[in-house]
Amino acid sequence: MSQANSAAETSAAVLGLGPMGAAIARALIDTGGKVSVWNRSAAKTAPLSEAGAIAAATATEAVTAHPIVIVCVADYAAARSVVEPATTALAEKTLVNLTNGTPQQARELSAWAAAHNIDYLDGGIMAVPTGVGQPGSFVLYSGDERAFAGARRTLTALGNAVYVGPDAGAAANYDLALLSAMYGMFAGTRHAVELVGEDGAPQFIEQLLVPFLTAMAGAVTTDASDSPLSMQATALANIVAASEGVHAASQSHLIGPMHEIYAAGAGAQLPQIVRKLAAGLG
Ligand code: NAP
DSSP states (O other), rough: GGGGGOOOGOOOEEEEHHHHHHHHHHHHTTOOOEEEEOOSGGGGGGGHHHHOOEOOHHHHHHHHHSSEEEEEEEEEEHHHHOOOOOGHHHTSEEEEEEEOOHHHHHHHHHHHHTTTTTTEEEEESSSSSGGSSSSSEEEEEEHHHHHHHHHHHHHHHEEEEEEEESSTHHHHHHHHHHHHHHHHHHHHHHHHHHHOTTTHHHHHHIIHHHHHHHHHHHGGGSTTTSSSSHHHHHHHHHHHHHTTSOOOHHHHHHHHHHHHHTTTOOOOHHHHHHHHHHHHHO
């Protein structure tokens, strides 16, 4: 995807060079674009300078050189402390905040940006740092649609750029929704490993659990008419019966909500819910 961009189209400043910010900067550098980098701890700019980026002494210096500014730091308080000193330089530029946060935090930062004549996009990176810019990775964006259209070619260097709506909080909402599903998978994995035992866990995970979860991902969007609720409720009851001694947190996170879904008979509706969500991304 990145090969489609010319160097001029991928010019951007990157503020924040933790594992994710550094991966973002590298993905942009790899397209041949002009990239300025800044980080609170200046030492983190060194490997990126060697890779071709311009190390800025201040966030304002980095911002001044580019129409698009990406900030990716630990949380919104940090994001604010990074961008606020550069407020004047950010005017009439596009600020893309890829820091994880809540929809409310995104809306508040968007309002701050609007008050200072800054075009604002909020985003959620649905990849680990090594996946940034790789096939299959995607980043969610919401906020100023015109700013998204203008920045899209640059942002595509980070992965497929998916715009989810003008509400600045929408990307954070989808991001947290997807992470919620992911953490459910992790919680289930912990429960599974407790059932199997630590000794056999590595082989179990590699040879059985990953292939099974991969195959089952499709079940989220297929109708479950050949897997009736009564059958699934029995399997859940059997899991509970066999899970004596399994960490209580794993059980309550995994089994409690599923019991509620099946007790309400809503399990069969899950595919429809998923389709509705997917249509919203359209
Ligand atoms: P991180 O530990 O969340 O963030 C590290 C970055 O935040 C560093 O640049 C650090 O600067 C900066 N920072 C922290 N507090 C600061 C403050 N008060 N003022 C200025 N800068 C501050 O690691 P990360 O992996 O790079 O994550 C960045 C964002 O990407 C997070 O919102 C995370 O949720 C998101 N994300 C990460 C992953 C992942 O797998 N890593 C995946 C998806 C999304 P210093 O170097 O000076 O400490």
